Amino acid sequence: MTTRHRLAGAARVCAAASSLALALAACGDDDPGQTQGGDDPGADAGSDLSFDADPDGALDVANEPDASTCGAEPYEVEVIGTVGLDGSGFSPTLTFDRPECAESTVIIMEGSDLATFIVASVVAPDGSEPVTAELTRQLDPLEQLFLGPFPGQFLSPNRTNSASGAAAALIPNNPDVVAPAGTYEFVVQGGILGNTLQPYTGTVEVTIIHKLQGTADGGVLDVNLFFTGAGGLTAESAPDSALMQAAVSRLDEIYSQVGIRTGEVRYFDVDAGFQTITSIEGPGNDMIRMFARGDGAPPGLNFFFVTRFEIQGAPGGAIGGISGGIPGPPLSPGAWRAGVAVSTEAAQGSSDALGFVMAHEGGHFLGLSHVVEFFGAEDPLADTPTGDAANTNLMFPTQGAGAELTAGQGFVLHNNPEVRR
Numbered sequence: 001m002t003t004r005h006r007l008a009g010a011a012r013v014c015a016a017a018s019s020l021a022l023a024l025a026a027c028g029d030d031d032p033g034q035t036q037g038g039d040d041p042g043a044d045a046g047s048d049l050s051f052d053a054d055p056d057g058a059l060d061v062a063n064e065p066d067a068s069t070c071g072a073e074p075y076e077v078e079v080i081g082t083v084g085l086d087g088s089g090f091s092p093t094l095t096f097d098r099p100e101c102a103e104s105t106v107i108i109m110e111g112s113d114l115a116t117f118i119v120a121s122v123v124a125p126d127g128s129e130p131v132t133a134e135l136t137r138q139l140d141p142l143e144q145l146f147l148g149p150f151p152g153q154f155l156s157p158n159r160t161n162s163a164s165g166a167a168a169a170l171i172p173n174n175p176d177v178v179a180p181a182g183t184y185e186f187v188v189q190g191g192i193l194g195n196t197l198q199p200y201t202g203t204v205e206v207t208i209i210h211k212l213q214g215t216a217d218g219g220v221l222d223v224n225l226f227f228t229g230a231g232g233l234t235a236e237s238a239p240d241s242a243l244m245q246a247a248v249s250r251l252d253e254i255y256s257q258v259g260i261r262t263g264e265v266r267y268f269d270v271d272a273g274f275q276t277i278t279s280i281e282g283p284g285n286d287m288i289r290m291f292a293r294g295d296g297a298p299p300g301l302n303f304f305f306v307t308r309f310e311i312q313g314a315p316g317g318a319i320g321g322i323s324g325g326i327p328g329p330p331l332s333p334g335a336w337r338a339g340v341a342v343s344t345e346a347a348q349g350s351s352d353a354l355g356f357v358m359a360h361e362g363g364h365f366l367g368l369s370h371v372v373e374f375f376g377a378e379d380p381l382a383d384t385p386t387g388d389a390a391n392t393n394l395m396f397p398t399q400g401a402g403a404e405l406t407a408g409q410g411f412v413l414h415n416n417p418e419v420r421r
């Protein structure tokens, strides 16, 4: 089954300005909402420029839904199709049927690059609400500042992030969320970010992927490495590059803490024009156009190696990497958010730093939040470290004292369909 991806999203830097103190800052795309200043993901939302390169990201999961093969196939894909959003930016109530054997379910939304999308709410068959817009507590002023228009979803048991152009939600992404089999109701929302959120009244393509084969006892992550020539690396040279091979080994070492090993490692060249990424926001920005060059690659976690990011609000060289989403759209090479961009310059020749950034940003892409955000919010996982100990974790916002992963974080990674048997 193939789904056509027509994405032109604007990626965001996770409060990049706050991470500038460290040259190796690994910055993800997990700013859950609008932020101040040049970091506003909606800053360009008013543009009428529509990027129409139409990358064809193949969702290479040729598995038809069939209860008789439950567990025999890795995935089941439910194409909800084109959904119209009403005058308030909301879809009608949609449904998906989670099979008995599903380990996880991903909702993928793809639409205009002018709009930001989010799963507004999810109601499980048992009546529980893993994702809700309702706030269960008051926000403090810093949270109000950083959480933007979707704080309820961010604070939901199943934390859910918005993203422009394309967004995804992984359910469950927390061991404390019970996700029974059966029919789920959900609503998706589109908005145009500016000083306030305006409803987006266009359409959005909605696709559901149910992961049918569990990988909790050990999984494999294939990786696609895309080279712009940054750092002198090419698809031809990288297999013999001590730096790159040590970085890939470091990635494998970090994820092996939770039983995930690197599978196939594939090498590709992309246009040298992407060596310096000058825009990560707004329609047709550098980063999403680069991610679109992943079209045609087999499924895998896509790492794009650039020299540096030269973007508004963040001096060059300060950003280690950026993820296309939290999570990004899985199993969709060539989709405009299907990738992670990594700076070779920021790693300063250190394979350990390069591998760390790959693992950190890859963690975002697979669905992990920062253990603690710059504005103080902790992740929803019960077993991740807090306080001074938080910097020992891979998902500390900057490279800290370690690259540890907890069992709870392993649960999230195992649930992503990018991780296979």
Ligand SMILES: [Zn+2]
Pocket (backbone or CB within 6 Å): 014, 026, 027, 028, 029, 030, 360, 364, 370, 396, 397
């Ligand atoms: Zn990050």
